Structure formats: C-alpha cells, structure tokens
Amino acid sequence: MGIKSKPRKVNPFELKFNKSKHDILGRKKGAQVGAPTQSRKRAYEQREKTLGVEYDRKNKISKIVDKRVGERDSTKTDEEKTAMRFVEERTKNFKRAAKYNLGEDEELTLTHGGKALSDIEKYDKSMISDSEDDEDQISSKMVKIAHFGGGDEKSTEDKVKEKISREDMISNLIAKTKMARNEKQSQKDELEMMTENLDAKFSNLMQKLTGGFRPTGREKLEKDDFDKLAFTLKTESDPRATPANRKLTEDELAQEDRANLERLEAARLNSLKNSHQSVDMDVDVNAGKLAKERKNREKSERFEVRFNEDGKMIREEDSDEDEAEGSDEEEEEAEDSEEDLDDLLEEDEDELESEGEEESAEKQTKKKEVPFVFEMPKNYKKFCELLEQYSDNMSDVLERLVKCHHPSLKEGNKKLLNKMFLLCLRWFDDMSREDLTEQVIQEMDLAQKTMFDLLKFDIQYGVRCIRALIRQNWKNRQEKDKSTPASFSIISLLRLVAGLFPVSDIWHPVVIPAFFLATNVISNAKIANLRALSRQICLAHTILDYVSETRKYVPELVSFVKSALLLAISGEKEFSTSGFPITAPYSEMLVMQKPQKCAKIAPISISAIFDDEKSQEMSEDEENLKLSILRSICSLTQNLRVMYSSQNETYNIVFRPFLEILSKIDLSQLPTELSGEIDELKCAIRAECDQKRKLTQLSLKKTEKSMLKMLEPRFEWDFDPERPNKGKKWDEKKVMQKQLKNEQRGAIKELRKDTAFLARKQMSNVKSRDLQRKNATKRLMGGLMQQQGEWNKEMRTKDVETKKEAGKSGGKR
C-alpha cells in the first residue's frame, strides 16, 4: 500500500509530449503529456489477466479451484491461516459428534393443536378445580410432617404419638387419598355426562337449523324486502309460491287445440250414437247415408275405371300417384319460377268427378252440427263441396281445418296448409267473378281472413301464389283485354293484397307488382260508358288506399281523375289519359242536361256496375248514376288534395288545372248537395294553392367543404441563425453519434490489440516450446558428446596402454 501511494518517479524519457501548432479557440485540448510505455504495459497486464487466462484455459474442460480457507486472502499470514483452518476443522468435527448428543440439545416443547401441551394441562387443571389442589396440599403437608417431623414447635408427646401410630397414619393416608380420588372420579364422570348431554342437545338443535334457516349470523340482514319476501315464500304457503302451469309453446298449443277438437268430435259422435239408439230418424238416415257413401267410396277405390285425357284406362292408385307427383312438381316449379296460377289450380281439376252425385244428395240434408275434425280436402272441388255442406258455419269449418293441420302435428301438414292457401285463393278469385251479393262479399272476407291466418305458416308460398295470380291477371291484360275497364276480380285482388301485406313498404314482392297491375289498368282502360267509368273510379279508390299512408305520388291516378273531371264540362278539351272518348256526346258524359233536383244522391251500387246483366236497369236512372259518379270523383279529388298537400313546390302545378276544370262545371244543373261539395272543394284547393304560391328556385345545396387544418407557425424565440441546428434534441443526437463513433473506433482498436496480444502470446508459446526442445537436444547432445568423449578418451588410453604394454613387453623381451 505504501508503495502505491508514493508518487512514482517518472522517467522523463518515457514521456511523450503533444505539441499543438495552433491554439484554436473553443476546442478542447487533449492531454498534454502521455506515458505510452506505461499505458502499454498496463494494457498488457490487463490482457494477461483476462484474455491471457482465457487463452490458457482454451481447450481445457475442468479447472482446479483452491478452496482452502483464507488461501486467497492475501492479508493473512500463514500462521493465521493455519489457525483458521484448525478452528474450522474442530467445529466441523464437533458438530458431527454432537448430533447424537441428546442432553445438550435445546428443549423441545410438545404441542397439541398448535398449543403447548403444558398450557392445555393447565386448562384442564382449572376445569378440575380446587378439590385436587386441596388434596395435594393435604398430602404435601402430610408428607412433610411424615418425613421431616423434627425441629418444630410440636410437643414431644405428639412426636411419640406419631412414632407410635406410623402404620396407622400411612394406612389412613392411603384411605384418604383413595377417597379423594374416588370423589374426583365421580365428579369427573358427572361433568362428562353433562357435557355429553349438552352436546347432544346442541347438535340436535343445529340439525334443525341447518335444515331450514340461514346461519344465524345473517339474521340481521333480513330487514331487506327481498329477503323478507323470500322468507315468507319459503315458510308460508303463499299461492304465489306454488308454480302455475308453464306457458305453452305454439306447438303445444296447437296440439292441445287439436286434442280438444278431437275430444269434442268424439263426444259428438258418441251423442249421435246415443240419439241413434233413441231412434232419431233424421240421424239414422244420415248415418245410413254415411255408411253407404263410405261403401261407395271403397267401391270406387277398388273397381272404378276412369279414363285420362289420352283415353287410356287408369286405375285409382295411378291417378293418386300422378297427383302426388303433380304436387311435387308444383312445388319444384314454384321454387324455380312462378308459373301460371292456372297451372297451379287446374291440375287437380278433373279428378273425382264421379262422386259429385252422391254428395249432392248429402247437400240436401243439411247438417245442423259441424264435426270438429276435418280431413284436408284433396282438390278444389271437394273443398267447395265441404264449404257448401256447412254453408252456415264456414268460418268454423275453416278455422278447424287450420287447427287440425297445424304443421307441428304431422310431417306433411305444412304442405297441406299450403294447398289450403291455394284453395282459398282460388275460392276468393272465383267468388270475385260471381254475381256480387252480400253473401259473396262475406265469403270473400272469410277467405281473406283464412288466408291471413294461413300466411303465417308459410309466407313464401303465400307470396308466390298471390304473385302468380297477379301475373296471370297482368298477362290477361297484356294480351286479351288491354283496354277493358277494371273487373271486380282485379279490384278485389288488389284489396286482398292490401289486406294481407303492408302497402307502405318501400319495396314489397307482392305490393309492387300489384301496383303495376293497378296503374296499368287505370291508365289503359277505354272508358266507353258510365259503367266503365264507375268501375275505374272504384279502382282509383283502391289505389288511393294503397298510397294514403305513404303519400306516394301516382301520376296515373292524378291524370285519371283529371281526365274524369273533364267529362263533366263541355267544350273543346284535351284529355291527359288516352282511354277517354274524344267525340262530343261521349266526351261530355257527366254533363247534366237538365237541372237535377234529387234530394239525396245514392251511393253507386257495386253489384250493378260490375254486372253486365244489370246494366239495362241502370240505364233508367242514368242521371242519378251521373251524380253519384261525379260525387265520387270529387271525393277522389278531395283525397288527392289532402294527400299531396305536403308538396309545397308542385302543389300549384298539379292542382291549378283541377281548379280550372272544377270552376267550369255548371253548378246550376246540380243538386244543392253536390254543388255545395264542389264549391267546398274549390275553396279548399284555391286556399291551398294561394298559400303555396311562393316558390324559390332550386339551388344545389353546397356541402361545406371542411378546411384543411392549418397549423400556427411555431416560433423559437432563442433561434440562432448561426447555429440553426442548435437545440437540445439535435445536440444530444450529435453527441450520441460522436460517442458511438468513438466507441466503435475504440472497440476496433481494442480488438486489434487483442489479436496482436494473442498472436504474441502464441508466438511466445511456440518460442518457449522451441527453446525447450533446443535445450533438451542440447542437453542430450552434450551428454552424448561427453559419453563419446569419455569413450574416446578410454579408447585412447587403452591404445596408449596397449602400446605401452606392447612396448613394455617388447622391451621386456
């Protein structure tokens, strides 16, 4: 230590001085003086310690580590080291020996349940209480007296006595202790008994509690409403607590319905039987008929020979198969493309015609009661027959048919229901072509209702059917009756569509085609007479229903109404739709020739205008019809006016012409009721027109273009133009780069030096080995030479001796 701290004496020849030629301001000066040899030596030593060691260990797997105590501590002297080693050795030996030395080990405490056993004993003692304590005291006293009798205040007599009765005393003592022990035992038993008893009671109680209650600790929380309620529900027999029947699913409901119906049917049949037994003639006849019919059917199933279209004989089964195939095909086709409804409907047209007669007999005996369970009719004819049979309770029949064939009940029921939809649609369509009576309309309503019910089972199929019907109507109109006015079947179809489907949808697969049909009819029909006109007006009202909610604009409707209104004025005019007559008597169809004084205007009779036969009757009160038509046109106009009142810009454009036409109508000829209505209408339109006269030219609403985000310029207040790159970040970066460069350079240098060192080391190794070998050779060679020399010497001496001897001998001789 002392040596190192001493300033080293430096050899001035080992120093190197750095001389700078120019001083540059602001540049750091490096070290002025350096000691290259010294530093080189230091580096060498360092390398020797690290790299050198590593190099030496190269290719060596293991190494010897000196683990002797204090060996590496250079501060200790050898003596100290040996002392340390001795101590170490002793302690080691001591420990090994002491392992089996029980007495000297630390005290062990026995525990029970985590508690020191001694504590538990103490606790037990306290339980046993004073009796033992007393006994102990007594006994110890006794023992004291017995053992250490002398030296006390006790009298000698006592001592004598004591001496005498020693045996007695001992026996006495023994008895005493025995007694005490007995007592203690009995006491202990009693206590045990009691605790056991209590334990049993407690466990009993606990059992009860765990059965029903929450742990008692929670009881405080029971103030909560929910808890109270739950508690009451648990304990008391609240009707709320007992579960009701669960809500049935749709399928189950259907099943129940069906079961219900079947039960009712069974009951009905039963009662029928009973009444039969009580000799009821009517029913008897009926039952007989039924039996006969059944027989007939069986017969026909077996023996009936029928002919198909080609004239070939076919058997019943075949035809059935055909039918089945047909229905399959129908489905497929329906999926591929919607074919004509005719195809859909008429394929089972000509089947089972032979049965008509028998059933006509049945028709006459109208049944009062309606059975509860029905088979699905196989074709349209049967369907009609079924309905006719129960013409009073059609709605019941249809409802029960639907219920009996709920799709959840059986596999093929969905198909049957689809078929039923088709049948209903056809029924509806057929009805719409018949003479219109109250009855027909009712039946159509019923069909509509049934279709509505059926639609929820298979919407797709229903949609397809109705679309097919629409398409069929469309085709008819395109080909045949291009310009006939709307028939009732078209109008009722349109109304059916409106009844089943939402007409306000943006696009609907049924409604939009229906709309096309309606507009086509209203714009193309030729209006030749009043009847045609009133039909078209009826259609116009239907179209109005379609758009009343959405307030969509229907140009065809507007132009129709406008053209229709033109019929009520005389003079030159131009119709907007093409179907209206141009020549004079017809183009003034609605102009009244003479003043009408009809008190009340009758509504238009639908049955009259759609029936060709009744048209003759109508011609009689043509004037009345004119009035009611005019009135309905006015109502149409009124509706249009209200409907399009939201169109601010175009209201004038659309309704001004209407106003002009209305004001040209000669009101003096009309009854007061109608003229009043027209006046009202005129006023309303005029007022609305005046209100909406103001127009503003159209302009493109320019959407505000969002500005590019402009950033405020950022000023650096301490900007120095001479060092534009100054700044903390930049400087740091620069410094880092410089450091990196330096480090890199240093590392390269170091590595180079390392290699140089290693090379040197290797060289020196090689050299030392060479030297060794040389020395060895030298030594060997030296030895050998010496040997040779010696041998030579010996040889020489021998020679000399032999010569000498020879000389000697020669001399001797």
Next chain:
Amino acid sequence: MQLRMDDDEFDAYFENGEGEEDEDEEVDLRENPENANPEYELEREEGDSKSPEEFAKFLNATQFADEIKEYLKTLKFFEKNETTGDIVPTKSLLKTVNGFVIYLLGTKKIQKPVLKSLSAIFGRYDIFHYISTELVRKIGNLKDSRVNAWFNLFNFLTTISHPTDKITKPFFPQFCIRTPFSTKLMKKRKMLWIAADWDKVWMAIMTGTVNSKVSLKLIPYITEHVISKLKVPFKSADFFYKMFEKKDIHAILSLAAIFKLITEHNFEYPKFYEKVYSLMRPSLLYMDHKEKTLTLLDSFLSSTHIPNYIVASFIKRLARCLILAPVDAQEPILGLIRNLLVRHGNCEELVHREEPKSFIDDPFDDKEPELHKTKALDSSLWEMKLLQAHWNQSVRKRAHFIDKPQQKLESYVRFRCSDELFSVNMAKSFGGEDGEAEKYRKLQDGEEDNEDSRPPEPKKSRKKFGKFAAKHEEKEKIVKLVGVNSEKPTSILNRKTVTINVDSPILWKI
C-alpha cells in the same frame, strides 16, 4: 349473239356486277332454244292471252312463280310497229301488267312471302317500267279506305330496290331477245330511267290519299329509305305536312322525316321546334309508340347548337308531362331531361342556381306556344320534387338527380315498356331465394343504377390474392323479409283510408 357481245362491252361502263348479270341472261337464253331467232320472235302471231281480270284471278289462284312463268312463256310481249319500225309492247303484255296491278290493288291481303316471289318476276326493272306507269295511274284513284290494297302496294314497293342499291335482272330476255330495252340508247341510260320509274311510283304514293294505318308504317320507311334517294327530296315535304296535320303519332313520325330533310337536305322549315313543342302533351305518353316518340325527341334535341331557351322550354314541358305520365315513360324522360341538362350546360340553371330567387307562381308558362316567351329559363324543375315521392322506387331514385352535382357525361337510358318493368319487379328476389336473379338483374341495368342512384361508395379494400386471400368466401345471400300485415284484414269493401281525414260520403254499396 354478236350484237349482245357488243352491248356487253358497253355495259361494262356501268358496273362490274353488270357483266355477271348478262352471263346469267345468256344462260337463260340457252335454256330457251326455240327463242333463238329474234326476228321470228317479233314477227310471230300474237297468241291468246288472258284479260287483265282473268290474269288477276289466275295470280290469285296460283301464286306459284313457276306456273306464272309457264304462262308467260306462251305470250308474245313485243312486236314491231308497222309504221315506225320500233319495237313496242303487245296488247297481251299490257293486259298482263294490268292484271298484276289489279291483283295487287285488290281486296285480298297478299302475304309477304307470296309478294316476294311475285316481285321476283314483276319487280324486275324492265317489266316494272310498264307496271310503274300503270300503278301511278291507279294510285291517284285509290281511296284511303282500302287498307289491304295500300298494304299490298306498300309491301310490294318495299321489295323493289332503288338502282343505286341493286339492279335486278331484266325480265324479258327470259322469253324473247329483241326488246325495247336492248337498244343501245336504253342501255346507256338504264340507271336514269329505272330510277325515274322508282321515283315516279313513290311520288305517286305520297300524293295519294294514304290509309292512316298504312301511313304509320309508310312514314318511317319513306324517312329511312326513300327520301334520300328521291331526285328532289323536297317534294316529299308536302306529304309530311299533310301527315303532320293528323296529330299525335303521325305528327311525330312526319316530324322525324322533316327533321331528316332539314339536317341532310338543307330543307328550310321555320318553327320546327315550335311544332315539336306543341305536340308534347301528357296524352302522347299514354299512347303506344312511346319508345319511338322518345327516341325521336332525343334525336331532335341532340344538337348542341339549339338555343338555350328552346332546350329549357322543352325540359320544362317534359317535366310537366312527367307529372301526369305513366310509369314506363317516367324513367326515359327523366334520363332525357338529365341528358339535356348535361348537353346544354347553361340549362343547369334550371336545377342548380347560384343565387336562388323567389317567385309567386312558376314563371314558366305552359300554354305559351312561342318558345322564346315561355320564360322557362327563369324557372326551376320543381316537378322533380314531386317525382321524388313517386310510387315506383326506381323513378324515385332517378328523380333525385337534382340534389346532386351535375353529371359530366350523358348516360344512356333504356326504354322499358311496362311489361318489362313488371317482369323486372317480379324477378326481384325476395326472402329465402338466393339472389341469382337479383344479381343478374343488377348486371343488366347495373350501370345506370350505380351511376346515379347511389352516392359514390368509398373505395373498397382491395381483394386479396394468393396466400392472403380469404379461404372460403361466404356466399352472399340476399334475404329480404317479406312483410305481412300485423292486424287482421277488415272486409274487402270497407277498407278505410286511415290517414287522410276526409269525411267522404258513402259512395259505394253492394
């Protein structure tokens, strides 16, 4: 033969095709060896021939070209005039021609294929020379009520082509060698006199009283095929004026012809656009021939040099018509209006005005016949606002163009008749079905739809290829729920209009 060869050399002057024809003639001649002697031909006795009426009946009965030829072979067509020495037609030829004309203008309608085979005989230029004079004479007296006669005439004439298009083979060389047409002079001026014949007949038709049904077909045919080939096209204008008076579709069709005269033959027709404008009425859109009308209108207004006031008036008038027009007319007219706006940039004012002004009432005067007084340029297309509430979806979409910036390019709008529209709507897929039909439909008119009905979609992320591609692309299934009413339907007759609070009296009863 020697003579013919000379002629052939001369004919080469006309057309190359001529030579071939003459070769055919020679073939014909070889087929008729008994006709070899031309002098004999002219001098032989004229045989019996059928009177015109008989011939007409004969034509009516047979109608086979071969039979007619057989008959014609028995005839002598030409003879030498005793005094002048010219070759002149015989009576039997004239009878034949007369008979044909009578047959043609008879009461029976001749089927087109029959007419075609007849015209292969009688349509040849040399015999047509005689027929045309006869026809011109007859057409003048032909009444317009004879529909079939007019139709026959029209159909026959359509089969006869103008010499600039095609020169038919001559007729007579099949039967005799020496004809008036084989003289040098006639050969030389062949083109001229054939064209003159053709011209003559058509002019006769145009001056005649044409049946209105026939004229519907006649006018477009004349416009397309005849006008430009007439010697003096202007002469046809009279006919078109006459047709224009008939109003409606005739007027439109004749306007097309006049338009052609104006554009191609420098015809002067004042107030042409006023005339067209006067025809544009909503009732026009309710008639058939909508498509024709609209394409014509488009072509009338296709020039970019039409003054703004005219275009604006037309746009406004069309918009007014739209308010009362049927569905099938809506889309094409909307497209036309938009195209007009694109074509005439200044008319954009009608839709997008920089500084919108307010008015009391629309300044546009619908009833004003003078185009420059309609004040259409001050107006705006408010009508489109109404059409934006049209019941048909595609019309609604189309009418929305006024809310968007002006398009750069015109777009083609296909006319679809109501039947097509109907089937398009029927073909739209609805719930459950896969959208093949839908896709097809979209492909069909996808271009239009993409263009104007939807705002430009944001760029789709590019489809990834190679190993980045999605493994199995989910097939898109278009499922549209089919809506069904929630409430039970009421009676068929008593469906009340719910939303409109109009107390209407009871109008209907059963």
